[in-house]
Amino acid sequence: MEQxxxxxxxxxxxxxxxxxxxxxxxxxxxxxxxxxMLLLPIGFGAILVNLPQAVVKFATPKVxxxxxxxxxxxxxxxxxxxxxxxxYVFENGQAFKYDPGFLEILLQSGILTELFPVLIFVGVxxxxxxxxxxxxxxxxxxxxxxxxxxxxxxxxxxxxxxxxKPAAAIGIIGAADGPTAIYVASQFxxxxxxxxxxxxxxxxxxxxxxxxxxxxxxxxxxxRLIRMDYKEEKVSKVVLIAFPIAVTIIAGLVAxxxxxLVGSLMFGNLIRxxxxxxxxxxxxxxxxxxxxxLLLGITIGSTMxxxxxxxxxxxxxxxxxxxxxVFDTAGGVLFAxxxxxxxxxxxxxxxxxxxxxxxAFPMSARVIQRMAQKEDPTNFVLMQAVxxxxxxxxxxxxxxxxxxxxxxxxxx
Amino acid sequence: MLDLLIKGSDFEKGLFVTLVGILGVFLxxxxxxxxxxxxxxxxxYKSEESSETK
Numbered sequence: 001m002e003q004x005x006x007x008x009x010x011x012x013x014x015x016x017x018x019x020x021x022x023x024x025x026x027x028x029x030x031x032x033x034x035x036x037m038l039l040l041p042i043g044f045g046a047i048l049v050n051l052p053q054a055v056v057k058f059a060t061p062k063v064x065x066x067x068x069x070x071x072x073x074x075x076x077x078x079x080x081x082x083x084x085x086x087x088y089v090f091e092n093g094q095a096f097k098y099d100p101g102f103l104e105i106l107l108q109s110g111i112l113t114e115l116f117p118v119l120i121f122v123g124v125x126x127x128x129x130x131x132x133x134x135x136x137x138x139x140x141x142x143x144x145x146x147x148x149x150x151x152x153x154x155x156x157x158x159x160x161x162x163x164x165k166p167a168a169a170i171g172i173i174g175a176a177d178g179p180t181a182i183y184v185a186s187q188f189x190x191x192x193x194x195x196x197x198x199x200x201x202x203x204x205x206x207x208x209x210x211x212x213x214x215x216x217x218x219x220x221x222x223x224r225l226i227r228m229d230y231k232e233e234k235v236s237k238v239v240l241i242a243f244p245i246a247v248t249i250i251a252g253l254v255a256x257x258x259x260x261l262v263g264s265l266m267f268g269n270l271i272r273x274x275x276x277x278x279x280x281x282x283x284x285x286x287x288x289x290x291x292x293x294l295l296l297g298i299t300i301g302s303t304m305x306x307x308x309x310x311x312x313x314x315x316x317x318x319x320x321x322x323x324x325x326v327f328d329t330a331g332g333v334l335f336a337x338x339x340x341x342x343x344x345x346x347x348x349x350x351x352x353x354x355x356x357x358x359x360a361f362p363m364s365a366r367v368i369q370r371m372a373q374k375e376d377p378t379n380f381v382l383m384q385a386v387x388x389x390x391x392x393x394x395x396x397x398x399x400x401x402x403x404x405x406x407x408x409x410x411x412x
Numbered sequence: 413m414l415d416l417l418i419k420g421s422d423f424e425k426g427l428f429v430t431l432v433g434i435l436g437v438f439l440x441x442x443x444x445x446x447x448x449x450x451x452x453x454x455x456x457y458k459s460e461e462s463s464e465t466k
Contacts, residue, residue, distance in 0.1 A: 137448040151430035234457035
């Protein structure tokens with residue numbers, strides 16, 4: 001009888017809070033349609049991992065290992081080796097050995113190895129159409145300006161006490177690019193992996209709520225009414241095929257560490273554009289993306305153990321994620337206004353376009369078009385916004401790659 | 413200079429990463445921009461290309 005009631009005996013208030021958080025994510029996914037493909041699995045994973053005994057994470061009861069406890073005390077550098085590779089968990093300075101449950105196996109093999117984000121990028125690459133960017137190449141600069149939030153947020157995070165590596169991982173929430181955030185967090189801030197991932201995906205779904213007030217604050221009605229010409233030009237197939245190859249080589253030369261991100265994105269895009277791999281392109285866009293997204297979501301949820309997640313730092317990270325999106329939007333808009341100082345009347349950018357330079361595709365472009373039409377129902381800036389939005393996808397992985405390259409130079 | 417930064421505070425390191433990072437993103441995207449310009453100039457769309465081409 002005691003064994004049957006063991007689950008109830010272990011239940012505590014923290015677990016119940018995590019069930020409520022998990023349920024909230026599920027409700028947001030179903031009722032509000034906020035990134036349902038990720039928030040629903042994340043929410044369910046959060047519930048699963050906080051059930052008594054957390055068998056999805058620890059398949060067998062944890063066993064105290066005094067030898068490893070002492071060894072890690074003497075050699076603190078070995079801690080991550082035992083945690084990441086040898087199935088040990090450390091509680092109150094003591095080492096416990098466990099057999100991994102199925103979600104822990106997915107975490108170790110799919111996220112800590114960075115395999116899932118890279119596979120997602122193959123799928124994303126197969127979905128991206130760079131044609132709007134080739135028609136408006138100047139829009140690529142908004143994809144750079146709107147990465148400002150990443151770096152500004154990193155500085156804010158350092159200022160409030162985070163060490164530089166976790167601060168950089170928190171800043172990457174501003175990439176508005178889930179796989180990049182996961183990729184950087186898995187290298188720089190495993191301890192904050194759950195809040196960073198949840199913030200990255202939650203705020204992406206909140207772009208229609210976050211961006212409009214920031215844009216309105218920074219622009220005048222006259223600026224929001226600016227019309228932009230759009231030339232409908234066709235793009236050669238050679239260009240579409242050569243571009244992903246050239247981008248991979250350039251990224252590999254400038255920041256070799258970014259190659260897994262850029263290379264997988266561009267590989268997916270090459271499959272799409274080559275014209276002879278339609279079946280693989282469809283598989284990358286559908287089967288591969290769907291399966292990895294499903295596994296990724298529930299695995300992220302499984303990192304939300306109550307004792308790690310219910311910390312003041314989680315709230316701070318969620319707050320900083322919002323700051324990152326605000327800075328990104330402001331960076332793009334202000335950059336457009338800056339460029340307008342040098343452009344002739346009639347050839348100016350609608351500064352709202354700058355805000356579409358974030359990576360949240362195509363949501364941000366749609367938000368800008370909606371705002372433009374609210375001001376003037378006959379103003380169409382969608383194609384320009386899409387060009388900036390596609391550039392944001394390039395800008396965010398380049399920024400992620402540069403952070404991965406620069407930070408270790410300074411801290412080892 | 414890098415040695416000085418390694419001994420500096422996290423905020424100083426953060427400022428360096430910010431400066432080099434933002435410049436780096438612009439630099440790489442300028443390279444991408446040039447690639448697009450060169451490719452579209454040397455490989456313009458030809459009307460005889462298949463109807464699949466966008």
